[in-house]
Amino acid sequence: MPDSVTAGQAGTGVTGVVAPATGVAGTGVSPALLELDAVCKSFGKVVVADNLSLAVGEAELVGIVGPNGAGKSSLFGLIAGDLAPSSGHIFFAGKGVTKADAAARCRLGIGRTFQVPKPFGAMTVFENVLVAVQQGGGLRGRASYAAAVEVLERTGLAADVNLPAERLGLLSRKRLEVARALATRPRLLLLDEVAGGLTDPEVAQLADIVRAISAEGIAIIWIEHVVHALTATVSRLLCLSGGLIIGDGEPETVLAMPAVREVFLGTEVTAELRAADPVTGPAPASAADREQA
Amino acid sequence: MSAVGQDTQAAGGQHPRVAARGPAAGRVVTRSRRSALWAGLAAVVAIAILGYLPYLVFSDTTGLMVQFFQLLIMASMWNLLAGYAGLVSVGHQAFIGLGAYFVVLLAMHGLSPFTAIPIATAAAGVVGLPVWWLVSRLRSGYFAITMWVIASVCMLIIIQISSLGSGTGIALSGLTQSPTLLAADTYWATLAVAVLAIAGIYALLRSRLGLALTAIRDDEAGAKSIGGRVGSVQRLVFLVTALGCGAAGALYAISQQFIVPTAAFDVSFTAEMIFITIIGGIGTIEGPIIGTIVFFILQQTLSADGTWYWIVLGLVAIAVAIWAPRGIWGLVSEKFGIRLFPVGYYVWPAGEQPRRLLARSARP
Ligand SMILES: Nc1ncnc2c1ncn2[C@@H]1O[C@H](COP(=O)(O)OP(=O)(O)OP(=O)(O)O)[C@@H](O)[C@H]1O
Numbered sequence: 001m002p003d004s005v006t007a008g009q010a011g012t013g014v015t016g017v018v019a020p021a022t023g024v025a026g027t028g029v030s031p032a033l034l035e036l037d038a039v040c041k042s043f044g045k046v047v048v049a050d051n052l053s054l055a056v057g058e059a060e061l062v063g064i065v066g067p068n069g070a071g072k073s074s075l076f077g078l079i080a081g082d083l084a085p086s087s088g089h090i091f092f093a094g095k096g097v098t099k100a101d102a103a104a105r106c107r108l109g110i111g112r113t114f115q116v117p118k119p120f121g122a123m124t125v126f127e128n129v130l131v132a133v134q135q136g137g138g139l140r141g142r143a144s145y146a147a148a149v150e151v152l153e154r155t156g157l158a159a160d161v162n163l164p165a166e167r168l169g170l171l172s173r174k175r176l177e178v179a180r181a182l183a184t185r186p187r188l189l190l191l192d193e194v195a196g197g198l199t200d201p202e203v204a205q206l207a208d209i210v211r212a213i214s215a216e217g218i219a220i221i222w223i224e225h226v227v228h229a230l231t232a233t234v235s236r237l238l239c240l241s242g243g244l245i246i247g248d249g250e251p252e253t254v255l256a257m258p259a260v261r262e263v264f265l266g267t268e269v270t271a272e273l274r275a276a277d278p279v280t281g282p283a284p285a286s287a288a289d290r291e292q293a
Numbered sequence: 294m295s296a297v298g299q300d301t302q303a304a305g306g307q308h309p310r311v312a313a314r315g316p317a318a319g320r321v322v323t324r325s326r327r328s329a330l331w332a333g334l335a336a337v338v339a340i341a342i343l344g345y346l347p348y349l350v351f352s353d354t355t356g357l358m359v360q361f362f363q364l365l366i367m368a369s370m371w372n373l374l375a376g377y378a379g380l381v382s383v384g385h386q387a388f389i390g391l392g393a394y395f396v397v398l399l400a401m402h403g404l405s406p407f408t409a410i411p412i413a414t415a416a417a418g419v420v421g422l423p424v425w426w427l428v429s430r431l432r433s434g435y436f437a438i439t440m441w442v443i444a445s446v447c448m449l450i451i452i453q454i455s456s457l458g459s460g461t462g463i464a465l466s467g468l469t470q471s472p473t474l475l476a477a478d479t480y481w482a483t484l485a486v487a488v489l490a491i492a493g494i495y496a497l498l499r500s501r502l503g504l505a506l507t508a509i510r511d512d513e514a515g516a517k518s519i520g521g522r523v524g525s526v527q528r529l530v531f532l533v534t535a536l537g538c539g540a541a542g543a544l545y546a547i548s549q550q551f552i553v554p555t556a557a558f559d560v561s562f563t564a565e566m567i568f569i570t571i572i573g574g575i576g577t578i579e580g581p582i583i584g585t586i587v588f589f590i591l592q593q594t595l596s597a598d599g600t601w602y603w604i605v606l607g608l609v610a611i612a613v614a615i616w617a618p619r620g621i622w623g624l625v626s627e628k629f630g631i632r633l634f635p636v637g638y639y640v641w642p643a644g645e646q647p648r649r650l651l652a653r654s655a656r657p
């Protein structure tokens with residue numbers, strides 16, 4: 001069964017049921033791998049998903065921007081099964097997964113990172129990835145060891161394999177998040193600010209990793225405040241604000257939209273948009289990253 | 294226990310997407326950096342000496358050891374439950390009491406108490422099923438308290454049964470051996486269960502499931518996100534601890550020979566399990582072993598004076614919480630980098646290999 005979620009190979013295999021296309025038009029990639037249909041969620045008065053509809057195609061690489069508290073991470077929570085929507089439906093690979101828990105969705109092929117890394121602190125870097133290969137990826141024994149070593153190589157963690165994860169610095173922690181999610185052999189990878197708080201060369205390295213993963217046919221949704229990293233990488237950009245999608249399309253088009261510009265008015269993103277060249281220097285970190293630092 | 298050689302495997306390219314590329318594809322993965330052979334041999338020698346003890350010492354000494362091993366079994370179970378599965382129970386005395394009363398009941402029907410141990414153990418595990426069904430829906434604080442309530446309910450039910458001695462207690466029948474032989478048999482049975490319990494926990498933690506369990510220990514939300522079936526892993530661990538505490542209760546009945554509901558279902562069993570696990574080091578196999586030794590020494594030297602006993606236990610717990618939050622074993626293993634029970638993995642640097650003893654079957 002776990003073989004059905006083998007990333008990069010499953011694209012041709014699972015095309016069966018397609019959920020009804022709804023809401024925001026995607027980029028025309030079909031069939032949709034992930035589909036959100038009128039999803040609502042709020043924490044008291046804070047609305048994080050306001051009748052949200054969204055379709056993401058197989059192997060698509062989508063970026064998400066939006067101000068702090070826009071509901072970006074909550075959207076990942078809804079997709080990955082950490083948050084239950086108050087109404088609406090979520091489909092993955094043609095299956096309704098609204099009622100499925102986080103572990104089941106991971107086994108179906110949704111891999112996610114957390115904005116604030118959640119390493120298994122007392123376990124080594126290798127063990128962190130191995131457990132993901134075994135649980136989410138469904139591999140055992142030698143095959144799981146090989147897969148774990150391979151993922152660690154690709155994500156640039158090969159030198160730290162035997163280190164307890166709690167001893168890692170921020171860059172390596174963020175990489176471990178990516179490695180662990182990748183190790184579950186996902187068809188859809190959710191990256192939540194994996195470049196937050198990193199220096200520009202580090203961001204560039206991460207963007208390379210993301211592009212390589214995408215090239216394998218794994219769909220990716222990437223939340224990031226570092227807009228220039230996104231625009232250089234993604235083919236489609238969403239702008240989220242107050243639980244609403246206020247922009248969806250080509251990165252340049254979305255960033256030029258009046259509604260999007262208004263949301264970012266006076267923020268670093270605006271400065272970045274104004275600049276002719278991509279801005280260098282550390283990108284604005286979100287609240288959670290600052291807390292951590 | 295020296296299974297390192299067997300487990301030693303090369304990370305060969307069998308992963309569909311990997312197809313052995315780069316130097317890492319040939320890196321050797323073993324279960325510990327050093328050979329666990331010596332630790333395994335030491336364990337065998339220690340068990341052999343402990344097994345021979347009844348021929349060397351008087352029965353009052355083996356009687357103390359029986360108490361020691363019962364505490365060790367209980368604490369190891371509580372550590373597995375709270376330290377790994379994240380389930381903090383203050384009601385596991387329910388399974389101790391049930392294990393004890395199952396032995397009494399079986400002995401009343403003519404079974405030898407020693408033969409009754411495995412049956413009583415299994416029965417306690419069976420009771421664990423509906424209990425889990427009930428408490429698995431509850432969040433941490435409610436889980437802990439409900440377990441306590443369940444233990445109290447079990448006790449109240451037993452008190453209602455006059456054939457089991459009601460509240461005044463009942464003597465265990467069927468112990469026909471001479472006192473010396475009975476003491477030795479009790480000791481051997483307790484030692485066997487303790488060795489089985491520790492070996493079982495060790496095997497569990499080294500397995501694929503154990504790695505998932507360790508991940509749950511470190512971060513439950515993270516474990517769910519990588520596909521860990523937290524609920525079913527927790528259920529398994531809960532049932533294992535029900536079995537373990539049931540066995541400890543069965544041994545308790547045999548060593549006491551007379552049991553009273555208020556003592557068999559006493560919450561201080563759980564208080565001791567918690568104390569031992571915390572001071573020894575929660576979330577490690579070694580922790581409860583060290584903790585039981587420390588607790589036992591404190592108990593034996595201080596129990597003459599009831600007040601001081603509790604004051605000193607409290608002070609020790611506070612001191613450990615402040616200066617050694619990972620317990621005594623946490624301090625020791627951090628300082629010297631030792632593990633008596635290696636459950637993890639070691640990846641050898643590219644091109645390097647373990648020495649022959651470790652890597653007999655390393656490369657294909
Ligand atoms: N579990 C929760 N309980 C209550 N409120 C929450 C919870 N999770 C998120 N929120 C609130 O929901 C809003 C959206 O949070 P979310 O983390 O989704 O924002 P975000 O777009 O990811 O922001 P950032 O860019 O800072 O990461 C915030 O106001 C936050 O305080």
Ligand SMILES: [Mg+2]
Binds near residue numbers: 072286
């Ligand atoms: Mg966020």
